[in-house]
Amino acid sequence: MTPHLLIRGGTPLTGEVWIDGMKNAALPILFALLLVREEVTLEGLPPVTDIETTLQILCKMGARLERISPTAIRIHTKNTDPDAVPLKWTTELRASSYLLGASLGRFGRAATGIPGGCDFGTRPLDQHFRLLETLGATVEQEHGILRATAPGGLHGKNVRLDFPSVGATVNGILAATLANGMTVIENAAREPHIVDLADFLNACGAEIVGAGTSSIRIRGVSKLHGTRYRIVPDMIEAGTYLCAVSATGGKMRLCGVCPEHLGAILPPLRKMGATITVSENHLTLERSGSLYGTVLETAPYPGFPTDMQPQFAPLLCMARGGGRIYERVWKKRFQYTKELEKMGANILLSNDFADFRGGDRLVGTQIHATDLRGGAAMLIAGLCAEGTTELCDVRHLERGYPNFVAKLTALGADISYVQN
Numbered sequence: 001m002t003p004h005l006l007i008r009g010g011t012p013l014t015g016e017v018w019i020d021g022m023k024n025a026a027l028p029i030l031f032a033l034l035l036v037r038e039e040v041t042l043e044g045l046p047p048v049t050d051i052e053t054t055l056q057i058l059c060k061m062g063a064r065l066e067r068i069s070p071t072a073i074r075i076h077t078k079n080t081d082p083d084a085v086p087l088k089w090t091t092e093l094r095a096s097s098y099l100l101g102a103s104l105g106r107f108g109r110a111a112t113g114i115p116g117g118c119d120f121g122t123r124p125l126d127q128h129f130r131l132l133e134t135l136g137a138t139v140e141q142e143h144g145i146l147r148a149t150a151p152g153g154l155h156g157k158n159v160r161l162d163f164p165s166v167g168a169t170v171n172g173i174l175a176a177t178l179a180n181g182m183t184v185i186e187n188a189a190r191e192p193h194i195v196d197l198a199d200f201l202n203a204c205g206a207e208i209v210g211a212g213t214s215s216i217r218i219r220g221v222s223k224l225h226g227t228r229y230r231i232v233p234d235m236i237e238a239g240t241y242l243c244a245v246s247a248t249g250g251k252m253r254l255c256g257v258c259p260e261h262l263g264a265i266l267p268p269l270r271k272m273g274a275t276i277t278v279s280e281n282h283l284t285l286e287r288s289g290s291l292y293g294t295v296l297e298t299a300p301y302p303g304f305p306t307d308m309q310p311q312f313a314p315l316l317c318m319a320r321g322g323g324r325i326y327e328r329v330w331k332k333r334f335q336y337t338k339e340l341e342k343m344g345a346n347i348l349l350s351n352d353f354a355d356f357r358g359g360d361r362l363v364g365t366q367i368h369a370t371d372l373r374g375g376a377a378m379l380i381a382g383l384c385a386e387g388t389t390e391l392c393d394v395r396h397l398e399r400g401y402p403n404f405v406a407k408l409t410a411l412g413a414d415i416s417y418v419q420n
């Protein structure tokens, strides 16, 4: 039986929410553990299924795992085996591509299933392969399995990415950390999760400078040591709750956030009618007046994040004057708009943008979470809609949003799981 969510919309959200650690920072750090042969304590792991799947993959490879709390682990990867990767599980995650860089760096060989994750049409890995091959690896794909080897070891080189790909930058850092000599990644991704990965590896003795800029320099070291590390708060989880309260109206205090990571998310929310005050590690958002339209254009960090555009869509549907979203990172990230249309939204899709007429009344019906952030958009739409919304395929949300039913219920939302 697959659980669905029943959302009875129309209640303004009020109260306090604590933000968990960032999924997209925790995933590369978990794979980076393969490079560290000593005990590591990680705190701030978000309790979501993508993290659980990754921990299971590491355990199948031989990692010794001790759970300290729902968000903290102690883990030792000394006795891991690259040939024991459970290939079937790797196909559930996009981040399993990080096995290539991490396993090559540690063992000189790697294997993984074709990485899965959200379906945005084709999700090529050519930048990953080019980077790894420049460092001395050979990558081959056969019968749905990616295999990489570097019998002569990995050697530092200069590599320029065609696009600041998050995943290729992660794989480059992982492969270069224990390589011989200096690797320079130009046109690198600058996301906070890249900085968090570099901070973690540096805490283990790596020599990585420039993370957070377009040029990352990695001087290979011979070994890493254990450490204790806390994952950075999730800017996308934070942004999602900010959108939810902006959409329903109400007042929320958001705790445990890094406001500096929200630089591209707060201005459009303010423009749309929210009042936001920012403190060192928390912020408050209030929206009581009208919602106004705006235009958004996604871009790599520090631009407006593609992982936030679906959550703004319900607001644009309802806003006076509507608006437009340009999607510049993933060409096929508007599949969720079909579900909003079932609720009464008027959206016109073009090649790389969506136009929202605005002023729409959203009405509850049965809808589907098409992917992780598309699912978050449906949740927000359901919270604003008249009547009851039945949200199916909730598993997508469970991949990346920790305890979202409990967090929303604490804000006063009328939302519950049902089996059918």
Ligand code: EPZ
Pocket: 024, 027, 094, 095, 118, 122, 123, 124, 125, 126, 127, 128, 129, 163, 164, 165, 166, 167, 168, 189, 306, 307, 329, 330, 331, 372, 373, 400
């Ligand atoms: C990461 O995916 C995130 N996933 C995605 O978040 C996020 O949307 C994306 O970065 C962009 O910010 C994780 O961190 C696990 P990319 P990734 O490589 O690394 C093209 C979520 O909702 N490209 O930066 O796969 C690619 O097709 C998820 O949490 C190539 O052409 O993204 C896309 O158009 C969804 N060749 C663009 O670059 C390559 O070799 C960005 O991809 C690699 C990428």
